[in-house]
Amino acid sequence: xxxxxxINLIKSLKSYENIIVILKKIYLRLFGxxxxxxxxxxxxxxxxxSVNYESFFSNIDSNLWDESKNISKTINDNSKKILENIKFxxxxxxxxxxxxxxxxxxxxxxxIETGVAAGFTTYAFFEAIKKNNKGNLFSSDFPYFRLPxxxxxxxxxxxxxxxxxxxxxxxxxxNNIKEIKKKINTVDLIHYDSDKSYNGRKNFIKSISDITHxxxxxxxxDLHDNSFFLDYVKENNELNWKILNVRKGFxxxxxxxxxxxxxx
Numbered sequence: 001x002x003x004x005x006x007i008n009l010i011k012s013l014k015s016y017e018n019i020i021v022i023l024k025k026i027y028l029r030l031f032g033x034x035x036x037x038x039x040x041x042x043x044x045x046x047x048x049x050s051v052n053y054e055s056f057f058s059n060i061d062s063n064l065w066d067e068s069k070n071i072s073k074t075i076n077d078n079s080k081k082i083l084e085n086i087k088f089x090x091x092x093x094x095x096x097x098x099x100x101x102x103x104x105x106x107x108x109x110x111x112i113e114t115g116v117a118a119g120f121t122t123y124a125f126f127e128a129i130k131k132n133n134k135g136n137l138f139s140s141d142f143p144y145f146r147l148p149x150x151x152x153x154x155x156x157x158x159x160x161x162x163x164x165x166x167x168x169x170x171x172x173x174x175n176n177i178k179e180i181k182k183k184i185n186t187v188d189l190i191h192y193d194s195d196k197s198y199n200g201r202k203n204f205i206k207s208i209s210d211i212t213h214x215x216x217x218x219x220x221x222d223l224h225d226n227s228f229f230l231d232y233v234k235e236n237n238e239l240n241w242k243i244l245n246v247r248k249g250f251x252x253x254x255x256x257x258x259x260x261x262x263x264x
Contacts (some may be wrong), residue, residue: 028104035239036247042227050245054073057101060262067245068101079157083118084200086156088147091117094221095251096124098244099191102126102217105262108188112180114173115194115221116141119155124189126162138167138184140194177207194255201228215256223250 047172057063087177099121103111111129116122116139129135143150153165153168167183171178173194185192190212192204212218223229223243229252233241244251 042230043221045225045230046223046243046247046250047245050243053098053244053246053251056242057098057242061101061105064101065097065106067104070096071100071124071127072096075120075127075157078159079118079120079123088144088153093120094193095191095219095246096120098219098246098251098253099189100124100128102190102219103135106189106217107132108217110184110187111135111137111189111191112136112177112187113191113193114141114176114210115138115192116155117144117193118153118170119158121191122155122166123158123162125177126158126166128195136167136184137165137179139169140173140180141168141170142172142194143170158218173204174207176246177204181211186213187213187216188213189217189219190214191219191221196222196225198226198228201226202232205232213226215258215260216253217256218254220252223252 052055054065075096079093079219101115111125113125122137122139125135125137125194125237129137131175139155141154143154147153151170158166167180169179171179187208190208192201194205195201206213221231230243233239233252233254240255240257242253242255244253
């Protein structure tokens, strides 16, 4: 994470919409809902109630999991050639194998991802879409206002041939989801990796509730940041869910009833 740069912040205030998004982000970080439980106890719960992601997906389809890992390696290798010449930290690969695996397995028509950053999961989604020969990706992001000319870094590792069919929105999740919903009536797979605040996650869930359906998959990164995911699934006890231990963090997965057959 880069240190706060006031000059870049001022430059990023190019529109009224940008000002509102930035002010909301600051407000939620300072005054938004916090964890209801002791953070140490919460981390302990995540560790004790999570499953190893490699074992989880390998048991579903070992060949597809091998394919997912190979794609992840390719993406990481290709990205090094681009990112080594950039002096800013744009974040890592996230859940590359997870999003690729689930896209290949479920073959969704419409996908929404939030938090593009350098574009690792975007790259994985497009590789899976190409392999499936179907699917539309809608990406929601907001430029890193700490950086100079931040728009240039969004999805910077993504190959040009994928950009031709990329539906990218960069006015923040609240505005972007409104625009995406003008284009699609339902979403089959969601990957959330943007605003990590409790209220940011809560607001996003509310914003897409009218386009999800009983077969929609939902992936949420970085559960260790706060307890929203756990609070949400416990309040909605009809949901099927898992906590995945992914390398050094935790990822939440909400899945439909039909997916249970893969877990037997």
